[in-house]
Amino acid sequence: MKIVDGVYRIRLFPSSVYLVEDEKLILIDTGVPGYTSRIxxxxRKMGRNPKDIGFIVLTHYHIDHIGNARRLKHITGGKVVAHEIEAPYIEGKQRAWKDGRIWWTRLLLWIGHMVFKKCFTKVDIKLRDGDKIGNLKAIHVPGHTRGSIALLDERRGIMFPGDTVPYTLAYMRLKKGPNPYSWDVGKECKSLEKLAKFDYELLLPNDSRIVTRRGAEFVRQFVHHMCKSKVDTR
Known part of the structure; x- marks a missing residue:
């Protein structure tokens, strides 16, 4: 699905991924295992060669984002990119389940770590807040995970928030409280406030509806009405 010139969304379940045409193709996240062929x-349907992928950027370590990174790296030669804090999780060196806030999320993270060991892959480029990959600026947004990043395309006016926006939004709208999969809800709200300060029109999350107008204002309103009033950060 073409979003704007040079930006495409590949709809997968449960998390979609994005392709950005830059000097090299940039793939943002890779979905759960099993979607390599579809990507x-x-x-190829775009008229491009998979070898055109220069970078495979992972917004965080959860399996619905890193699931095909290892295979895609092998096939395309693209470099895997993530925040430096997230790299040990993606490489399988860090025990992800220790970051679960409640017992059943710790259990699911442990199961995921054990079942999907073959998906772990080396991170070739380790980012810090403000670093750039092509025209995409990395923004460190801890909360959903310790090393979550959002990506800002300043030239096109697009924010790719990863799971920082949609998961929080979905759980709050359903009045179920904060996202149980998030590592630190207080930090997640601080990160949302951080994203609200940037200027962008389009907001392109992985697993919920896209916002095609006034994306930054959408996040600002969300923070104002939901985060400050509904989240217990204790």
């Missing part, structure tokens, strides 16, 4: 087919 490659989409790239």
């Amino acid at each position: 490659l087919r989409y790239i």
Whole structure:
């Protein structure tokens, strides 16, 4: 699905991924394991070669984002990119389940770590807040995970928030409280406030509806009405 010139969304379940045309193709996240072929087919359908992928940027370590990174790296030669804090999780060196806030999320993170060991992959480029990959600026947004990042395309006016926006939004709207999969809800709200300060029109999350107008204002209103009033950060 073409969003604007040079930006495409590949709809997967449960988390979609994005392709950004830059000097090299940039793939943002990779979905759960098993979608490698679909991603490659989409790239060919665009008239591009999978070898055109220069960077595979992972917004955080959860399996619905890193699931095909290892295979895609092997096939395309693209470099895997993530925040430096997130790298040990993506490489399988850090025990992810220790970051679960409640017992059943710790259990699910442990199961995921054990079942999907073959998905772990080396991170070639380790980012810090403000670093750039092509025209995409990395913004460190801890909360959902310790090393979550959002990506800002300043030239196109697009924010790719990863799971920082949609998960929080979905759980709060359903009045179920903060996202149980988030490592630190207080930090997540601080990160949302951080994202609200940037200027962008389009907001392109991985697993919920896209916002095509006044994206930054959408986040600002969300923080004002939901985060400060509904989240217990104790």
